[in-house]
Amino acid sequence: EPEGTFLYARYPRPVSGCAAEVSQRIAEAVFAALTKAIPDLLFAAPAGTSGNLGVGGYDPERKRSYIMYLFTGGGYGGFQGGDGLSNGCSTIGISKMPPVEVLEQFYPILFEEFSLREGSGGAGEFRGGFGINYAIKLRRGEARVSMVMDHGRTGPQGVLGGAAGGVNTVVVTQGNKTYKPPHLSKDQDIEIGVGDVVRVQTPGGGGFGDPKKRRPDLIARDIARGYYSEAEAKAKFGARS
DSSP states (O other): OOSSGGGGOOOSSSOOTTIIIIIIHHHHHHHHHHHHTTGGGGGOOOOOOOOOOEEEETTTTTTTEEEEEEEEOOOOOOOOOOOOOSBBBTTTTOOOOOOOOHHHSSSSSEEEEEOOTTTOOOOOOOOOOEEEEEEEEOOSSSEEEEEOOOOOOOOOBBTTTOOOOOOOOEOOOOEEEEEEOSSSSEEEEEEEOOOOOOEOOOOOOOOSSSSGGSOOHHHHHHHHHHHHHHHHHHHHSSOOO
């Protein structure tokens, strides 16, 4: 019973996200410690968030209220012998959102973007997997948006010399104004109207091992696939392909 820590929250402290987010902080801390003892069996930190995003409102065309709740994917950490998985499920609950086409049929929204967040994986001998970029536009009515996502300030940590993955970001465009949540990736009841857009970038996984030890053929492969430019690869891995 660690009294006085966030693991022992007492009323009236908030506990929203305790299962989806706090549990992942505990797992990351344990795995990071064990990596120093048994590195061949473990991995760098994954995205470490369920990417909880809720959009709720009233659809005037269908004359009904709705709540759309999403779990979004992110990059997994690199491990001995391989790069992390890109756009993997939440590591707590193993959940992910339905196809965007299904969501667009059920709710008055349009996905303007759903793409790989290239370069978001932490550099390492085995790099982290990439997160995703997505953008949701409201097509009808008015709605409110809330989100609970971790790694808004610090990215998923790398291990054994690997770099951290990219952080979680949320930006809401409301008409000609841009709103960024004060807590970066946590907020509630953000009001949006027709044409407003919610843009999210999910974290990449942490890197495993010294980036300068990455094999040149793997660097060349990533450049060929458009994950990095030549300059970005040189900055991250200290070598040209």
